[in-house]
Amino acid sequence: MNLSLVDFLFYVFSAISVGGGLAVILSRNPVTAAMFMILSLVGVASLFVLLEAFFLAVLQVLVYAGAVMVLFLFIIMLMDVGPDSGKGAKLSKKRILSGFIALLGVGLLTVLTLEYSGVATVATDSADHWQDVTEETSAAGANIVFSKSVKSFGYGLFTKYMLPLQVAGFLLLAAMVGVIVLSKKTDDVDAHNKADGPSPGTTNPQSEEA
Amino acid sequence: MIKTVVMERKPLSLSERTYLPQIASGLKTTFSNLFKKKVTLQYPEQRPAIPRGYRGVPTLVKDPNGREKCVSCQLCEFVCPPKAIRITPGHVPEDDEERSHVEKAPEEFEINMLRCIYCGYCEEVCPEEAIFLQENYSLSGYSREEMINNKEELYELGGTLPDKHFKWDKKKADEESGNAH
Amino acid sequence: MDIELIQMLALKVTYAVVMVSVVMSIAGYTVLAERKVCAWMQGRVGPNRTVLPFVSAIPIIGPFLRNLGIFQPLADGLKFLFKEEIVPGHVNKFYYYLSPIVALVPALTTMTVLPFGEFTNAEGHTTPLVLANVDLGILFVFAISSLGVYGIVLAGWSSNSKYPFLGGIRSSAQMISYELAMGLSVLPVFLWVNAPGMTESGLSLVSIVNSQENAPWLVLIQPFSAFLFLIALFAETNRLPFDMPESETDLVGGFHTEYGSFKFGIFFVAEYAHVVIGSAIFTTLFLGGWHFLPWVADPWAPGLIGSLLGVGWFLAKTFCLIFFFIWVRWTLPRFRYDQVMKLGWAKLLPLALVNLIFYVILVTYLDQAAAS
Ligand code: SF4
Numbered sequence: 001m002n003l004s005l006v007d008f009l010f011y012v013f014s015a016i017s018v019g020g021g022l023a024v025i026l027s028r029n030p031v032t033a034a035m036f037m038i039l040s041l042v043g044v045a046s047l048f049v050l051l052e053a054f055f056l057a058v059l060q061v062l063v064y065a066g067a068v069m070v071l072f073l074f075i076i077m078l079m080d081v082g083p084d085s086g087k088g089a090k091l092s093k094k095r096i097l098s099g100f101i102a103l104l105g106v107g108l109l110t111v112l113t114l115e116y117s118g119v120a121t122v123a124t125d126s127a128d129h130w131q132d133v134t135e136e137t138s139a140a141g142a143n144i145v146f147s148k149s150v151k152s153f154g155y156g157l158f159t160k161y162m163l164p165l166q167v168a169g170f171l172l173l174a175a176m177v178g179v180i181v182l183s184k185k186t187d188d189v190d191a192h193n194k195a196d197g198p199s200p201g202t203t204n205p206q207s208e209e210a
Numbered sequence: 211m212i213k214t215v216v217m218e219r220k221p222l223s224l225s226e227r228t229y230l231p232q233i234a235s236g237l238k239t240t241f242s243n244l245f246k247k248k249v250t251l252q253y254p255e256q257r258p259a260i261p262r263g264y265r266g267v268p269t270l271v272k273d274p275n276g277r278e279k280c281v282s283c284q285l286c287e288f289v290c291p292p293k294a295i296r297i298t299p300g301h302v303p304e305d306d307e308e309r310s311h312v313e314k315a316p317e318e319f320e321i322n323m324l325r326c327i328y329c330g331y332c333e334e335v336c337p338e339e340a341i342f343l344q345e346n347y348s349l350s351g352y353s354r355e356e357m358i359n360n361k362e363e364l365y366e367l368g369g370t371l372p373d374k375h376f377k378w379d380k381k382k383a384d385e386e387s388g389n390a391h
Numbered sequence: 392m393d394i395e396l397i398q399m400l401a402l403k404v405t406y407a408v409v410m411v412s413v414v415m416s417i418a419g420y421t422v423l424a425e426r427k428v429c430a431w432m433q434g435r436v437g438p439n440r441t442v443l444p445f446v447s448a449i450p451i452i453g454p455f456l457r458n459l460g461i462f463q464p465l466a467d468g469l470k471f472l473f474k475e476e477i478v479p480g481h482v483n484k485f486y487y488y489l490s491p492i493v494a495l496v497p498a499l500t501t502m503t504v505l506p507f508g509e510f511t512n513a514e515g516h517t518t519p520l521v522l523a524n525v526d527l528g529i530l531f532v533f534a535i536s537s538l539g540v541y542g543i544v545l546a547g548w549s550s551n552s553k554y555p556f557l558g559g560i561r562s563s564a565q566m567i568s569y570e571l572a573m574g575l576s577v578l579p580v581f582l583w584v585n586a587p588g589m590t591e592s593g594l595s596l597v598s599i600v601n602s603q604e605n606a607p608w609l610v611l612i613q614p615f616s617a618f619l620f621l622i623a624l625f626a627e628t629n630r631l632p633f634d635m636p637e638s639e640t641d642l643v644g645g646f647h648t649e650y651g652s653f654k655f656g657i658f659f660v661a662e663y664a665h666v667v668i669g670s671a672i673f674t675t676l677f678l679g680g681w682h683f684l685p686w687v688a689d690p691w692a693p694g695l696i697g698s699l700l701g702v703g704w705f706l707a708k709t710f711c712l713i714f715f716f717i718w719v720r721w722t723l724p725r726f727r728y729d730q731v732m733k734l735g736w737a738k739l740l741p742l743a744l745v746n747l748i749f750y751v752i753l754v755t756y757l758d759q760a761a762a763s
C-alpha cells in the first residue's frame with residue numbers, strides 16, 4: 001500500500017477520534033467516558049491540523065477540551081456519579097425509541113456520505129485553494145473564500161455571516177439566561193410574585209453580564 | 211450600668227478595596243528584608259551561646275580530687291517525675307584509701323534519656339551536689355539502649371566540677387581528730 | 392521518506408530536546424531561587440550545604456557556589472528519584488499515574504511557539520528563534536495550557552481522598568474563571584498590534600515582539616491590559632495569592648497530597664515550568680521580548696553575537712519576572728476561595744471587557760483619524 005505521511009496520520013487520528021467516541025458511550029465509569037471524549041476531541045483537532053485549519057484546531061482544543069470538558073469533569077466529580085449508575089435499568093420504551101433514532105441517524109449519515117463522496121474534490125494546487133484574504137475580497141463579504149488564515153474567519157463572520165452570528169449569539173444568551181433562571185433557587189421569586197413564576201427579569205443582572 | 215460601645219468600622223475606601231496600595235507596601239517591606247542581616251546560625255559549625263542556668267543533659271560529676279560524689283542516697287531517683295533514674299546502691303569498700311569515711315556509692319546509675327524531661331529536680335534535690343544538668347543539649351542514638359546513660363557515660367559527660375566546699379576533706383579531718391559527725 | 396525530511400525532523404527533535412532541557416533546568420533553578428529568595432526575605436540564608444566534591448576544592452568559587460546552593464536542584468532531583476515510591480491503596484491506579492504526565496506535558500508543549508530571540512544571517516535575512524512559528528501563537532499557548540488543568544483535576548479525583556479532591560475541584564473552577572479574563576486581557580494587545588496602519592499583523596508572538604522593536608513596549612502602551620494579564624497569569628499558574636489547588640495550610644498540599652517521590656517531583660517541576668513559560672510569555676507580549684529598551688534600538692549588531700545577546704536579554708527579563716512571582720508569593724496571604732471566584736468573575740472579567748471596549752473604540756478612532 002502506498003500511504004503518504006498525511007494519509008497515515010489521517011487514519012491514526014480518525015481512529016483516535018472514532019475509537020474515543022465509541023469508548024465514551026461504552027465505558028461504565030463517567031470519568032473515563034469524559035477522558036475519552038477529550039481524547040476524541042483532540043483527535044478531531046488533529047484532523048483539522050491535517051487540513052491545515054490550525055485556527056479551528058486550536059479553537060477546538062481551547063473551547064471543547066480546555067473549557068467545556070473541564071466543566072463536565074467538574075460536574076461529574078461534584079455529583080459523584082459512580083460507575084454503576086444506570087446498570088440495572090430495563091429496556092424501557094424510551095430506550096428502544098432512542099436506539100431506533102440513533103440507528104436512523106447513522107443510516108442517514110451513511111447514505112449522505114455515500115451520496116456525496118467524490119463530489120468535493122480537493123484542489124491540488126494549494127496556492128489557489130488556500131488563497132489568503134485581502135482587504136478587497138472582504139469589501140462586502142462578497143467573495144469570501146475559505147482560508148486557513150485567521151483573518152478570513154474574522155472577515156467572514158463579521159460580513160457575510162453577520163446575521164447568523166448574531167442569531168447564534170442571541171440564542172446562546174437566551175440559553176444562558178434560561179439556565180440561570182432554572183438553576184436559581186425559586187424561594188425569593190416565589191415570595192415576590194407567585195402568580196407570574198420565574199421570569200428572565202428576576203435573574204441576577206451580574207450573572208447575565210458574565 | 212455598663213455602657214456598650216458599638217465600634218463603627220469605617221467602610222474601605224476605593225484604593226483600599228483594590229488592595230493595590232497595600233500590596234505595594236507589602237512588597238516594599240519584603241524587598242527591604244532581602245538585604246537585612248541574616249539571623250541564621252550555621253549550626254554544626256556555629257553553636258548557640260548557652261545561657262547560665264541552662265538545663266541540658268543530666269550528668270554525674272566528680273569532686274576536684276577526682277572522687278565520686280554521689281553517695282547513692284537515691285533522693286534523685288525518688289524525686290524524678292518521669293522515673294528516668296535507676297540506681298543500684300553499693301558499698302564503698304572499707305580499705306578505699308580515698309574515701310575511707312564514705313559508706314555508700316552507686317554500683318550502677320542509669321538515666322534513661324528517653325524518659326528524662328530535663329526538669330532539673332534531681333540537681334536540686336541532690337544533697338551531695340553530685341548531679342548536674344549541664345550544657346550538652348544534643349543527644350542522639352540509634353537504639354533505645356543507646357539512649358540510656360549508664361554510670362561511666364554519666365561521669366564521662368559530667369567530668370569534674372570545681373567544688374569549693376571540699377566537704378569530704380573536712381569530714382576526713384574531723385574523723386581523724388576523733389570528732390566524726 | 393527522503394533524506395531531507397529526516398534531516399529536518401532530526402534537527403527539530405534536537406532543538407526540542409535542547410529547549411526542553413533548558414526550560415526544565417530553569418524550572419529546577421526557579422525552585423532554588425524560590426527557596427533562596429524566600430529565605431532572604433525571612434532573614435535566613437536558605438540552602439547552602441550541597442556541593443560537588445571537586446567543586447568544593449576550588450578556593451573562592453567553590454564555597455561561593457556552595458553558599459548559593461547551586462547544586463541543590465541536583466540533589467533534590469536525585470532525592471525524588473531514589474525515594475521510596477508509595478502508592479496509597481485507595482487510589483485509582485491508572486489516573487493516579489496518568490495525571491503527573493498530563494500536568495507536565497502541556498507545560499512543556501506551550502514552549503514550542505515561544506520565540507526567544509532572532510538570528511540575522513549575513514544576507515540580512517532574519518529568522519526568529521522559535522520551534523514553531525505558528526500564526527496562532529498566543530491561541531496555541533492558551534489552548535495547550537488550558538489542558539494543564541486536567542493533571543490537577545485528575546490527580547485530585549484519582550487520589551480518592553478529601554483534600555486532593557477539594558484541590559482538584561477548586562482548581563478546575565479557578566482555571567475556567569481566569570482563562571476568560573486572561574484571553575480578554577490580551578485581545579487589546581492584538582487589536583493594537585494588528586490595527587490598520589501597523590506594520591505587523593497576525594496572532595503570532597514573533598510579530599508582537601517585533602512590533603515593540605524601536606517602539607514603546609506594550610506594557611507602556613497598555614498598562615491596564617498588562618496588569619489584568621499578570622493577575623490572570625498568577626491565577627493560571629496557581630501561584631500565591633491564588634494557590635487554591637494547593638493551599639498547604641488548609642488543604643495539606645491539595646491535589647498532590649497523596650503523591651510522593653518522583654510523581655510529586657513531576658508535579659512540582661510542571662508547576663515551575665508553568666511559571667517560567669508564563670513569565671516568558673509576559674515578556675514577549677508586554678516587555679519587548681529580546682529587544683533592548685523601549686524606544687531604543689538594539690545596541691548589538693545583528694549576527695551570532697547579537698542574537699546570543701538578544702536571547703540573554705530575553706532571559707534576563709524573564710528572570711526578573713520570575714523573581715516578581717516569587718516576591719509576590721512571599722509577600723501576600725492567600726485569598727479565600729469565594730474571594731478568588733468573586734475577583735475572577737465580578738471584577739477581573741468586567742474590567743477586561745471594559746478595557747477591550749475602550750481599545751476597540753480607541754483603535755477605531757485612530758483608524759478613522761488616519762483615514763480622513
Ligand atoms: S532532669 Fe528531671 S527527669 Fe531528668 S533525670 Fe533529673 S529529675 Fe529526672
Ligand code: SF4
Nearest residue numbers: 280281283284286336
Ligand atoms: S546523685 Fe545525689 S541525689 Fe542522686 S543518689 Fe547520688 S547523691 Fe543521692
